[in-house]
Amino acid sequence: MTLYARFAAHVNAALDGLAADGRLPADLPRSGIAVEPPRDAAHGDLAVNAAMVLAKPAGMPPRALAELLVERLGALPEVAGAAIAGPGFINLTLTPETWIGELRNIAAAADDYGRSTAGAGVTVNVEYVSANPTGPMHMGHCRGAVVGDALANLLETIGHAVIREYVINDAGSQVDVLARSVHLRYREALGETVTIPEGLYPGDYLVPVGQALAAEYGERFVGADEAAWLPLFRRRAVDAMMTMIKADLALLGIHHDRFASEAELQAAGKPEAAEAWLRARDLVYDGVLEAPKGETPEDWEPVELPLFRSTRFGDDQDRPIKKSNGSWTYFGADLAYHFQKAQDADQLIDIWGADHAGTVKRITAAVNALTEGRTRFDVKLVQMVRLLRGGEPVKMSKRAGNFVTLADVVNEVGKDVVRFTMLTRKADAQMDFDFEKVVEASKDNPVFYVQYAHARIKSLQRKGAEAGIVASDAALHRLDEVERALVKRAATFPRTVEAAAAAREPHRIAFYLGDLAADFHAWFNVGNDDPSRRVILPDDPELSAARLFLSEQIGQIVRNGLGIMGVAARQDMH
Structure with a gap:
C-alpha cells in the first residue's frame, strides 16, 4: 500500500475507533475526505480535511473533531507531529524513516508503483480517433488519438478493463464521394486523363487504389452506370483507407481492440432496435420540429418525424432520429451505436474534435436514456493542432492534398516526441506544434527535460559502476531533508494517477513528470557548485550508494509515467 493510501486508511481507522468509543456518530459519510500534500510545505507533509468534511454531519465544531483525530493520528509511529490549522484542517509531519520506507516501497513495487485496483470490476469503452475513412491521418486526428490511447492506458493502470474502440463512419455520403474519387483514379490508371473536380478527394493516396481496381477489373466499369460500381468501389476504398489509417496509427504505437462499422450496424437493424426500445418507454414520438430560428427558408x-425526447435529459430541444426520406439522421445512427457500446461496458468515453461540441448534449441525453442512467458517459473535446516550423505555418502535404499527414510528422520527429507533446496541454486547449521547438535540447522543451532526467539517471548508474559503486538502501538514513523532498514528490505519483484517471485527464501525468524532472535536475545541479552534493562520491561509497538508490527510484517513476503516456524512456540523449 502506497503512503497516501496508507494514511487514508489510518484516518478511516481513527474514525472507526472514535465511533466505536461513542465519541462520533457511526456511519458518517466519508467520500469527501482527502489526504494530500499541503499547499505550503512549511505546514508539514500531509493535510487531512476530515474534520472539515465531517463536522456538520457529526454535529460538532470542526476544531473539536480535529482535536479527537489529532490525538489518534499523532500517536502513530510514522508521525513526528500533528497540528490543527485554521478552522479545523489537520497537518501531519512524518518521520524521516517513513519517507525512507516509501522509497523502499517504490523499489519493491518497481513497474507496478502507481498501479491500483481502484477501477477493478468496471469495464470502460474508450472510443477515439474514429476519423472518416476517406484518407490518411492528419495532425488533428493525431492529438485525439494520443489523448484517447493515453487515457486508455491510464484507466488500465488503476484496474479498469478497457475496450479501445474505433467506429468506422462508412454509411454516410462521404464514402460515396470517396468511391467516386476512386473511380476517377481507376479510369486514370487505364490511361484516361482526368481532372479531379471540386467536391471530390484530390489526394495522391487514392492512386494505388484505382490502380488495383484497374488491374483486377480492366475496363469493366469505365462506362458503366454508377449503380453498377458504386457499392464495390465504396467497399474497396473504405478497406484501403482503413488499412492506411491502421498503419498510420501503428506509427504512434496505437492499436484498437475493436473496429465497429456503421454500415454493418445499420444493416443489422440496430437503429430500429434502439428506436423500438425508446418508443416502448415513450422516449421517441412522432412530431414536427419547430421552424428554424430567424428567417424561415422558402423551401421549409x-x-x-420521429423525435427523441432529449429535452427530458437536459438538451435544448427534442432531436429527429430520421430524415424526411426515411434514412437515419447522424444522431439516430450515433444513438444506436452508443446503445450497442453500452451492452458490454459500464462506462463510455468518447474523444471528439472540438468541432463536435454542439452534439455533446444530445448524445449525453441519448446515453442517459438508453442506459436508464446506469452508465457514466464522458466526452473529451480535443482542439486542433497548429503546425509551425520556426514559428511559421507549415505548408500542406502534396500527397494528402490539403493537410499535413500524421506519418510525415512522426517520421520527422519520432513517435515519442509526438506523443509526449500532444499531452503537454489540456486536451481542450489550443496547441502549437513547432517542429523545431519539440526537438530542442532545452529545459523549455518538456519532452527533452523529462527524457534528459531519465538519461541522466542512467548515466549516473554507469558512472557508479565504473567507480565500483552500486545503488543500495543500506544507508538511506544519510539522505538529508533536501533529498527526502525528492521522495515526497515521488510519493505523490500514485495519487496523481488516480486523480488523472478520475478526471479523464492524461495530460496530468505529463505535468507531474515535468515537476519531478525539474526537482531532480535542481538536486543534481547543486553538485556542480558544491562537490559534496554530487551523487557519486568516490571517497564516500556508502552515501553514493544511497544517492544512487534515490536516483534509480526517481528513474523508475519517470518510466512508469512515460509508460502511461505511451512514450519510451531514453537511456541516453545522443
Whole structure:
C-alpha cells in the first residue's frame, strides 16, 4: 500500500475507533475526505480535511473533531507531529524513516508503483480517433488519438478493463464521394486523363487504389452506370483507407481492440432496435420540429418525424432520429451505436474534435436514456493542432492534398516526441506544434527535460559502476531533508494517477513528470557548485550508494509515467 493510501486508511481507522468509543456518530459519510500534500510545505507533509468534511454531519465544531483525530493520528509511529490549522484542517509531519520506507516501497513495487485496483470490476469503452475513412491521418486526428490511447492506458493502470474502440463512419455520403474519387483514379490508371473536380478527394493516396481496381477489373466499369460500381468501389476504398489509417496509427504505437462499422450496424437493424426500445418507454414520438430560428427558408415546410425526447435529459430541444426520406439522421445512427457500446461496458468515453461540441448534449441525453442512467458517459473535446516550423505555418502535404499527414510528422520527429507533446496541454486547449521547438535540447522543451532526467539517471548508474559503486538502501538514513523532498514528490505519483484517471485527464501525468524532472535536475545541479552534493562520491561509497538508490527510484517513476503516456524512456540523449 502506497503512503497516501496508507494514511487514508489510518484516518478511516481513527474514525472507526472514535465511533466505536461513542465519541462520533457511526456511519458518517466519508467520500469527501482527502489526504494530500499541503499547499505550503512549511505546514508539514500531509493535510487531512476530515474534520472539515465531517463536522456538520457529526454535529460538532470542526476544531473539536480535529482535536479527537489529532490525538489518534499523532500517536502513530510514522508521525513526528500533528497540528490543527485554521478552522479545523489537520497537518501531519512524518518521520524521516517513513519517507525512507516509501522509497523502499517504490523499489519493491518497481513497474507496478502507481498501479491500483481502484477501477477493478468496471469495464470502460474508450472510443477515439474514429476519423472518416476517406484518407490518411492528419495532425488533428493525431492529438485525439494520443489523448484517447493515453487515457486508455491510464484507466488500465488503476484496474479498469478497457475496450479501445474505433467506429468506422462508412454509411454516410462521404464514402460515396470517396468511391467516386476512386473511380476517377481507376479510369486514370487505364490511361484516361482526368481532372479531379471540386467536391471530390484530390489526394495522391487514392492512386494505388484505382490502380488495383484497374488491374483486377480492366475496363469493366469505365462506362458503366454508377449503380453498377458504386457499392464495390465504396467497399474497396473504405478497406484501403482503413488499412492506411491502421498503419498510420501503428506509427504512434496505437492499436484498437475493436473496429465497429456503421454500415454493418445499420444493416443489422440496430437503429430500429434502439428506436423500438425508446418508443416502448415513450422516449421517441412522432412530431414536427419547430421552424428554424430567424428567417424561415422558402423551401421549409413542417414534416412529421420521429423525435427523441432529449429535452427530458437536459438538451435544448427534442432531436429527429430520421430524415424526411426515411434514412437515419447522424444522431439516430450515433444513438444506436452508443446503445450497442453500452451492452458490454459500464462506462463510455468518447474523444471528439472540438468541432463536435454542439452534439455533446444530445448524445449525453441519448446515453442517459438508453442506459436508464446506469452508465457514466464522458466526452473529451480535443482542439486542433497548429503546425509551425520556426514559428511559421507549415505548408500542406502534396500527397494528402490539403493537410499535413500524421506519418510525415512522426517520421520527422519520432513517435515519442509526438506523443509526449500532444499531452503537454489540456486536451481542450489550443496547441502549437513547432517542429523545431519539440526537438530542442532545452529545459523549455518538456519532452527533452523529462527524457534528459531519465538519461541522466542512467548515466549516473554507469558512472557508479565504473567507480565500483552500486545503488543500495543500506544507508538511506544519510539522505538529508533536501533529498527526502525528492521522495515526497515521488510519493505523490500514485495519487496523481488516480486523480488523472478520475478526471479523464492524461495530460496530468505529463505535468507531474515535468515537476519531478525539474526537482531532480535542481538536486543534481547543486553538485556542480558544491562537490559534496554530487551523487557519486568516490571517497564516500556508502552515501553514493544511497544517492544512487534515490536516483534509480526517481528513474523508475519517470518510466512508469512515460509508460502511461505511451512514450519510451531514453537511456541516453545522443
